[in-house]
Every structure is written in C-alpha cells, then in structure tokens.
Amino acid sequence: MITGAAPAHIHYWLSGALLLIGLYGMLVPSNLVRKLMGMNILQTAVIVFFISLAAKTDGRLPLTASGGQPPAALDYINPLPHALMLTAIVVGVGTTGVALALIIRIQRAFGTLDERELLAKLSE
Amino acid sequence: MIEHLPILVVVVPLAAAAVVPLVGLRSTRAARGVMLAALAAAAALAVAALRQALAEGALHYQLGGWPPPWGIEYVVDPLAGGMAVLVAVFGLIVAVYTGPFLVGMPPLGAGGFCAVYLLLVTGLLGIVVTGDLFNLYVFLEISSLSAYALLALGGKRSLVASFRYLVLGTIAGSFYLLGIGYLYAITGTLNMADAAARLPAVAASPAFTVAVALIVIGLTIKLALFPLHGWLPDAYTYAPTPVTGFIAAVMTKVSAYALLRIFFFVLPGGGVADDALRLLGWAAAAAALAGSAMALAQTDVRRMLAYSSVGQIGYIVLGISIGTPLALTGALLHVLNHAVTKACLFLSAGGILFRTRVADVANYRGIARRLPISMAAFTVAAASIVGLPPTAGFFSKWYLLAAVLERGAWPFALALVGSSLLSAVYLFRVVERSYLGDAPEAAVASEASEGAPLELPLGMLVPIVLLAAGVLLLGVLSHAVVSQVIAFALPVDGGR
Numbered sequence: 063m064i065t066g067a068a069p070a071h072i073h074y075w076l077s078g079a080l081l082l083i084g085l086y087g088m089l090v091p092s093n094l095v096r097k098l099m100g101m102n103i104l105q106t107a108v109i110v111f112f113i114s115l116a117a118k119t120d121g122r123l124p125l126t127a128s129g130g131q132p133p134a135a136l137d138y139i140n141p142l143p144h145a146l147m148l149t150a151i152v153v154g155v156g157t158t159g160v161a162l163a164l165i166i167r168i169q170r171a172f173g174t175l176d177e178r179e180l181l182a183k184l185s186e
Numbered sequence: 187m188i189e190h191l192p193i194l195v196v197v198v199p200l201a202a203a204a205v206v207p208l209v210g211l212r213s214t215r216a217a218r219g220v221m222l223a224a225l226a227a228a229a230a231l232a233v234a235a236l237r238q239a240l241a242e243g244a245l246h247y248q249l250g251g252w253p254p255p256w257g258i259e260y261v262v263d264p265l266a267g268g269m270a271v272l273v274a275v276f277g278l279i280v281a282v283y284t285g286p287f288l289v290g291m292p293p294l295g296a297g298g299f300c301a302v303y304l305l306l307v308t309g310l311l312g313i314v315v316t317g318d319l320f321n322l323y324v325f326l327e328i329s330s331l332s333a334y335a336l337l338a339l340g341g342k343r344s345l346v347a348s349f350r351y352l353v354l355g356t357i358a359g360s361f362y363l364l365g366i367g368y369l370y371a372i373t374g375t376l377n378m379a380d381a382a383a384r385l386p387a388v389a390a391s392p393a394f395t396v397a398v399a400l401i402v403i404g405l406t407i408k409l410a411l412f413p414l415h416g417w418l419p420d421a422y423t424y425a426p427t428p429v430t431g432f433i434a435a436v437m438t439k440v441s442a443y444a445l446l447r448i449f450f451f452v453l454p455g456g457g458v459a460d461d462a463l464r465l466l467g468w469a470a471a472a473a474a475l476a477g478s479a480m481a482l483a484q485t486d487v488r489r490m491l492a493y494s495s496v497g498q499i500g501y502i503v504l505g506i507s508i509g510t511p512l513a514l515t516g517a518l519l520h521v522l523n524h525a526v527t528k529a530c531l532f533l534s535a536g537g538i539l540f541r542t543r544v545a546d547v548a549n550y551r552g553i554a555r556r557l558p559i560s561m562a563a564f565t566v567a568a569a570s571i572v573g574l575p576p577t578a579g580f581f582s583k584w585y586l587l588a589a590v591l592e593r594g595a596w597p598f599a600l601a602l603v604g605s606s607l608l609s610a611v612y613l614f615r616v617v618e619r620s621y622l623g624d625a626p627e628a629a630v631a632s633e634a635s636e637g638a639p640l641e642l643p644l645g646m647l648v649p650i651v652l653l654a655a656g657v658l659l660l661g662v663l664s665h666a667v668v669s670q671v672i673a674f675a676l677p678v679d680g681g682r
Contacts, residue, residue: 146320153327156331165349
C-alpha cells in the first residue's frame with residue numbers, strides 16, 4: 063500500500079534494486095553458496111514485484127456477480143498475485159534444494175566451492 | 187474420455203513419477219516397466235489428442251471446471267498436439283535406451299532416475315498443452331529442475347556443469363516470470379487467448395516493451411540461443427547419454443515452441459514484437475554460423491554435437507523470426523527433424539562411448555568396423571544435419587532457405603548455407619575416420635576379450651536404428667508431414 067509520503071512507484075524501484083543485487087550476486091562472486099544467495103535475492107525481487115502489483119488504495123473487493131465479467135484489473139485489490147507467488151516460492155524452495163544438493167556433491171567431489179579453483183581442477 | 191485428453195497427457199506421467207520410486211525399491215526392472223508403460227500411455231494419449239485436434243479443432247480443457255479467464259485452461263490445438271506427440275514419443279524411445287544404464291544402480295537410484303525422468307517429460311508436456319502464461323512458467327521450472335538433477339548424474343564434471351545451468355536457468359525463469367508480471371499488470375489476465383485479445387489496446391505502453399524484452403531474454407537463455415548458449419556445451423557433454431539424448435532432442439525445442447506460441451498467439455504483431463523478432467533473427471543467423479564454427483574446433487564428439495545443436499537452434503529461431511507461413515513451416519519441420527537427427531547422433535555416439543570408451547574424434551579410427559550398425563546410424567543422421575537429400579534435414583533447410591530468399595534476406599541465406607558447409611566438415615571428419623581409418627592397436631588391445639560382442643545391447647540398438655530409420659522416413663514423408671499436420675499448426679492469421 064502506497065502512503066502519501068512515499069514516492070509513487072517506489073516498490074518498482076525496490077524490486078529493481080533487489081533484481082540487480084541478485085544478478086550481481088549470481089554472476090560476480092566465485093563462491094557457489096554466494097551465487098545461491100544471489101539467486102534467492104533475485105527470486106525475492108520477483109515476489110516483491112508481483113505482490114506490490116496487487117496493493118492499491120481505494121480498491122474494491124475482488125467480487126463479481128455470478129456469470130458477470132471480471133471487474134477491470136485497475137479497480138480491485140487483487141488476491142491472485144499472492145496465490146501466484148505462493149507457487150513461485152515453492153519453485154524457489156525446490157530450486158534452492160536442488161542447488162544445495164549439487165553444492166554438497168561438488169564439495170565432496172572437489173573439496174572446494176570456489177569457482178576459480180573448480181575451473182582450475184576441471185582443466186587439469 | 188476425449189474431453190479429458192489434454193489433462194491426461196500431463197497427469198499420467200506425473201502420477202507414474204510418484205509411484206515409480208516405491209516400485210523401484212522392490213525391483214529396478216519393474217520401475218523401468220512402469221516408466222515405459224506410463225510414457226507409452228502418454229504417447230498414445232498425445233497421438234489421440236493430436237488426431238482429435240486435427241479432425242475437429244482445438245481441444246479446450248478447464249481445470250476444476252473454472253472457465254477462463256478465471257481458471258487455468260489447457261488447449262491442444264494442432265501445434266500443441268504435434269509438440270506433445272514429439273515430446274512423448276521421444277520420451278518413450280529414449281526411455282527404452284536407458285535400460286543398460288540402470289543396471290547396477292542402487293534400487294533407490296534407479297527408481298529415482300525413472301521418477302525424475304518422468305517429471306521432466308511431464309514438465310515439457312505441460313509447457314506444450316497449457317493455455318496459461320503462469321502455468322507455463324511452473325511447467326518450465328518443473329522441467330528445468332528435473333533436467334538439473336538428471337544432468338548432474340554424469341560424474342564430477344557434470345555436477346559443476348549442472349550448477350552453472352541451474353544459475354543461468356533460474357535467471358531465465360525469473361526474467362520470464364517478471365515479463366509475465368508486466369503483461370499481467372497491463373492486461374489483468376494470464377490466459378493466453380484472453381491476453382491476446384486485450385494486449386492490442388495496451389501495446390503502446392512502456393510496460394509492454396519491458397515485458398517483451400524480459401520474456402525474450404528468459405526464453406532465449408532456456409533455448410541456448412547464441413550468445414546465451416553458455417550453459418549448453420558442458421551440460422550436454424558430461425551428462426549420462428540417455429539424458430543428453432532426450433534433452434538435446436526436445437528440451438530446447440519446447441522452449442522454441444514457447445517462443446513461437448507467445449510471439450504468434452499472444453503478442454500483437456507490429457511494433458515492439460516485430461523489433462524483438464528482427465533482433466532474434468540476427469542472433470539466430472549468428473548462432474547458425476558460430477555454433478557450426480565452434481563445433482569444428484572440438485575434439486570430443488559429444489561436445490562437437492552440443493555446439494552443433496547451438497547452430498541448429500539458430501536455424502529454428504531464424505525461421506520463427508522471419509515469421510512468414512513458409513518460414514514457420516520450415517522452423518516447425520526443423521524442430522521435428524532436428525529432434526530425430528540429434529537424438530540419433532547423441533545416442534549412437536553415446537553407445538560408442540558406452541562400448542569402447544572412445545569419445546575423441548581422433549580415436550574414432552576404425553570404429554565403423556567394430557560397431558557397424560551404430561556408426562551407420564550416426565552417418566545417416568550426420569547427412570541429415572548437413573542437409574543432404576533424401577534425409578529429413580534437407581527438407582526443413584530447404585523450406586527455411588526458400589523463406590529467407592522470399593524475403594530477399596541475403597545475409598541470412600549466406601549464414602544458413604555457410605553453417606551447412608561447416609557442419610559437413612566437422613561431421614564428415616568423424617565419419618571418414620571411422621570408416622577409412624585403421625583401428626589403432628592400442629584400442630584393439632583394450633577390448634575386454636576377443637569374443638566379446640562389440641555391437642550394442644538390443645535395448646540401445648533398437649532406439650538408434652528406429653531413429654536412423656526416422657531420419658530417412660521423415661525425409662521421404664516430409665511433404666505429408668507439412669501438408670497434414672504443420673499446415674494446420676500455423677497461426678490462423680498466417681504469421682507475419
């Protein structure tokens with residue numbers, strides 16, 4: 063919900079900033095766990111974006127007469143993005159789980175999680 | 187029954203994936219049986235759905251009885267049906283090939299492999315049949331997560347390759363999801379048909395431009411379109427052969443399908459969407475050339491084939507980017523032909539590796555004498571990648587070239603022909619060496635024993651021979667495929 067004091071669209075800037083931090087975290091650090099953390103920040107950016115879409119002042123309830131057309135998206139406080147983001151969170155948890163499993167296997171196989179050391183060992 | 191076909195195609199492999207690990211605890215053979223039965227059923231259902239869609243128009247299925255735009259809708263039109271048949275049939279063929287790889291796995295491992303493989307097929311089938319933009323994201327992630335797990339099964343190197351794919355794949359998925367968010371913000375709908383009806387009114391909005399950019403970046407990473415192909419070569423090279431065979435055959439093709447579906451069935455033509463397609467066209471032409479050129483530089487046959495895929499994906503995206511009916515026909519035909527061809531190449535090269543431990547081009551000398559059938563299949567498929575008649579590859583390349591020339595786009599035509607010439611060089615050095623080179627003494631000595639069977643076990647040989655026959659058959663029948671299936675799969679307004 064945007065209050066009068068906050069500049070309009072501040073939530074978009076927030077989600078954009080999180081997105082860039084996440085991308086940086088995934089691409090720049092050489093430690094795989096840091097990359098994973100960057101990935102989680104990136105996913106959070108998407109969640110913030112969707113949830114902030116749903117919030118609005120003076121919105122009406124998402125109700126419609128049976129058989130009627132849905133009200134225009136701009137008019138009502140929309141519960142759907144929350145439902146979508148529940149699914150996205152589940153996807154994020156799944157991705158994190160697979161990534162952690164891979165990280166454990168990589169640590170056991172190579173004894174390091176540093177990407178530069180890994181590349182050096184792989185090119186041997 | 188018929189009205190439930192769209193959901194059954196997805197639910198059957200999904201349910202089997204839940205059962206298989208339990209069965210696998212008792213017996214690996216039974217787990218494989220359940221997997222094969224489920225995939226055979228999915229293939230039969232997909233064929234039935236395609237026939238129905240061709241005969242009586244698209245099948246619409248409302249999940250939970252909620253009509254769109256409230257509920258999620260599955261739509262099997264001839265395009266979706268054709269892709270579903272492709273995915274399910276390849277799932278089945280490659281599943282047959284997995285047999286020798288499952289032997290010796292611990293029970294939980296074998297059951298787990300079958301379950302994750304089924305989930306991968308489920309995800310890809312879901313992408314194809316869904317008529318909902320967010321649902322497509324969920325299936326995209328289901329298939330990607332399964333693919334990360336399967337690709338990591340090839341030993342130490344594959345772990346690192348899989349992690350890198352996971353990082354890039356998640357960036358791609360998140361970008362796609364953000365793009366969908368922007369589309370949702372300006373249209374208030376996630377249903378593809380509904381969005382297509384509402385988008386023209388808001389196509390001038392900057393949010394629409396951002397949405398198109400994000401979706402294009404997301405899908406091109408999943409597609410491995412040059413220069414965003416970085417994850418593909420390592421992932422394909424080190425993964426277990428059946429996994430590479432299946433993923434190389436259909437996974438990038440399904441992403442190409444998603445691109446085609448969104449550009450020609452959801453986004454309004456003109457303006458930003460056309461600009462994006464034009465940009466994709468140049469990237470695709472660069473991909474066709476660069477993929478083939480990089481394949482030339484490889485010494486490992488599997489890595490060479492992986493770069494060859496990067497080039498062939500360029501062909502498909504080039505067809506989509508031109509977007510005329512002729513070009514889309516070529517692109518769809520190439521999706522089918524390249525799936526058959528590349529699966530045949532990867533499975534026969536993987537079989538040769540399985541039997542002889544040979545992966546380097548240099549060591550392919552005399553291989554044809556030791557594995558004559560596998561190498562013959564490899565050669566037929568190689569001819570198809572190059573585009574020699576009467577193999578399948580010739581016909582799709584012909585359509586694509588004709589479409590490019592129709593547009594008068596000479597740089598693209600040069601890229602297509604140049605890429606084919608390069609692929610002739612890198613593939614025929616393998617074929618030539620395997621038929622004309624003498625087997626080195628060391629390799630002969632390293633064979634387990636004199637009397638050991640050299641050709642592959644039947645479970646691996648049958649899929650390879652079927653695929654090689656498919657390469658020739660699709661060439662002969664290409665006109666029938668185009669006139670009886672692909673012609674109905676094109677966008678109704680005839681593309682752009």
